Amino acid sequence: MADHIGSRQRQLLELLLESKDGLCIDEMARALNISRNAVQQHISVLELEGYLQAGDLHKTAGRPVRRYVLTEAGINSFPKQYAWFSMLMLGDLKKEIGSEAFQRYMSKLGDNLSQSYKYRFTGKPADERREELLKIMDELGFKTGGKIDSGNNNPATIKAYNCIFHDLAQKHNEICQFDIALMASLLEKDVELAECMAKGSGACCFKITNK
Template sequence: MALKMHGALSAAELGSKLSTTSEAARQQLSRLAEEGLVVSASLASGVGRPTQRWSLTAAAQSRFPDTHAALTVQLLDIVRSSLGDAALDTVISVREAETRSAYRTAVADHLPLRDKVEALANIRSAEGYMASWREEADGTLVLVENHCPICAAATACQGFCRAELDVFRAILGPQAQVERTEHIVSGGLRCTYAIRPVTR
């Protein structure tokens, strides 16, 4: 909390703010550094050894309250109640089109289906979905998303989930049949997609 409120501090400065010794503060900082919650940087300050100043990492920042999910739901409700369902559908459609365009840039059409699924899993992981994929004995490719960073929005408006499924189908192409078999918003532990090659 002290680092959040005051920015980067030395162990001595932190000890002073916490009414403890700089050594006690340094021990706490070392433990937090092992957990990936703080990082130090050397700051030259004239003659003598540089001062180590400690600051929060992104992992630590995420532990503080964040009301973006509540704000997102509120904005969706405002769009729906003030502008109507058609306006909300437009918002979802624009997001879907932008997502499809970005994914098309990253997933080449000529790739084999397996490579497309792997690329899609990588993209989704980078977006915070904690995605992975595997191939079953029968040749079914399974895309698993262990987290949903837009869960609040998707719960408030399931058009987002429909749009994501449509994007997957567009990116994987007509040679793939994509079915959602598990759904976080519907009570599942994760979102799971079964992807099967279309046999002609």
């Protein structure tokens, strides 16, 4: 769960997680043994941060009361095991089809993803295509610093200072073929992974050469 959420607010979110239809202020106050005003203050903060929202009015014997429910952000603030599940799934896939086929599969995934970005490269010269690739990589979280190293007749080089699937790549180096295929398809150039963070380098270094 998000670290900045206070202990009482965490308890309130846990109550709502267990009550899919939502709870009203009085119900939350009784469950937590705190005042209605305290609940309202916590709700105001959590609603402002997008963790919960006001639901429908609920009919009672008296006046209708407003229930509060978790938003998707509220649900996602609880622990998830995406990395663990991905590791489990990829490990089983690699075992099932073999390392070479697994490498081809990752390359295919990268190439498939590139198709959704192709429109951003249409009609652009080589230098603008490289700049557009940097933007896309940064959007994906690779942290390139927005620059390409080139000169002295050396191949143009892109350095990525964040591996977006570092733990997975440490276990399965074939995953790096995803990056290579994505970049090669968008630039229509050959791409070589010269240095790799998953193998201990300080950055992933991609060299770009003509096909």
